[in-house]
Amino acid sequence: MTNEKKPDGKTDEVKGKVKETVGEVTGDEELEAQGKGDQTKGDVKQAGEKLKDAVKDD
Template structure:
């Protein structure tokens, strides 16, 4: 996995976890959902890069 894409995926996952936690703490369902969506985007980006790495090897 390229370093840039790997770091982007990790940042999205961490940002999503933080946003989801804050949303739960303040009772904001929309922020919680946005955080979950950010995590899923990070997971999808990471999965895409893993697939690309598989075919490169």
């Protein structure tokens, strides 16, 4: 088992925004779509963490 930390939601969001922007600038629609997907994944991770924290506090 590794001690490697998984990227958090914010990291995915930022990575996605960079991919999206590069895709827009270069005209790479696939990269742009991947960036949007990464941002969505980051949003979902953050929502899950907030939910987990809310349940833990109860």
